[in-house]
Amino acid sequence: MHTMGSSDGDDSTNVSTTAGKIFKIIRDHGPLYANDIVKRTGLAKSTVSEYLERLLSVGLLRDEIPEGSKRRRLKVAESAGYVVGVALGQTRLNVALCDLEAEIIDSVGGPVDLVRETPDRILARAVDFARELEERAGLGPSALFGLGFSLPSPVDYAQGFPVNPPVMPGWDHFPVASYLAQEFTCPVFVDNDVNVMALAERDKGAASTPAYRKASFMLVKAGSGIGAGIVIDGEIYRGAKGAAGDIGHIGIDGDETLCRCGNRGCLEAVAGGRALAAAAEAAAASGRSPFLAEVLGRGNAVDMETLARGAASGDETCIQLICLAGSQIGNVMAKLVNFFNPPLIVISGSLVKLGERFLASIRESIYHRSTPLATADLVVKKSALLERGATMGAAILVLDEVFSHRNVGKLMRRSPG
Ligand SMILES: [Zn+2]
Structure with missing residues (x-):
């Protein structure tokens, strides 16, 4: 529910549209000189000046003069609200x-x-x-x-x-x-x-560099649940009702593990954080992993950092669990890459703590299972923002x-x- 309704008349609609256009360009690309705004909007110089003055006077924009320059640049007045x-x-x-x-x-x-x-x-x-x-x-x-x-x-x-x-x-x-x-x-x-x-990756993270500005990309969160945020040409794609990107419940062929959604063989039931922790505990109990048995024996829970530490210490079971989760997630992502052909996939969520081996398994499965053209320029990287x-x-x-x-x-x- 959005409480900001609109009942603008014709005149104020034009004002809104023009002001909105100018403001968005400054938000996306600022700080900018007035000339750059004229170029990017295609509006007349006088119109741009008029609107810049209005946006400055209500405090939504502020100006700054870069060192060594005489001309001012405009940017969002970040402390105006x-x-x-x-x-x-x-x-x-x-x-x-x-x-x-x-x-x-x-x-x-x-x-x-x-x-x-x-x-x-x-x-x-x-x-x-x-x-x-x-x-x-x-x-x-x-x-x-x-x-x-x-x-x-x-x-x-x-x-x-x-x-x-x-x-x-x-x-x-x-x-x-x-x-x-x-x-x-x-x-x-x-x-x-x-x-x-x-959205955070688009504006502040892996997709905020000039190379990906206004690009299409996917953010995949691999945690206890698994899901994807889809950005198309800089805008979130939510689908008809908001369910787009719910990839955690894509079925893995031949797997019968019961998922919390009621179906069987869903990706998150097989490779999500809960599934990994359960598999790790089973490996500890059966004596397959001396490292995990020792962790559990001391009364500590097994989390993603524990698995990463185990893998780093050479524990074969930890390495296998991490690689298997990575390849199962990667196999599903390969289907999405074939379908969507994004230039960038950003991985976030608690499973990122599994470390580079996990990311490498994802990449390997995607490259192995996707068409060469779909992966020609594909970058798969972990989020720098994580919890933030x-x-x-x-x-x-x-x-x-x-x-x-x-x-x-x-x-x-x-x-x-
Ligand atoms: Zn499910």
């Missing part, structure tokens, strides 16, 4: 206060239990965390431009609620956006975690919406500060 990005994971809730360029100013978080805690309780905690951040930063009542909320489940983006999330009792169709809209006067946007993580990606991405989700063409004109009528 703030957005909150909330990331709910299986075991943790993180909330970040970000500026208008999605840089994290302050953050707070704590553990959650998605299986046992009700949505009301978790959302109330998210609200408390956001209030705490507002207070610490000394923000006034109109300083927040919006709040973005990321969920580890399929989300109906237009409605702002999760749909049929596995192992999240009480969350199915729970009106997350409406609940939060009652607490905040700013617009609220809800999306799933892989989509917002992809979800909160930052939730903030970027908000910025994309509030700075859409339609809305920039509206912000121009809002008093600065």
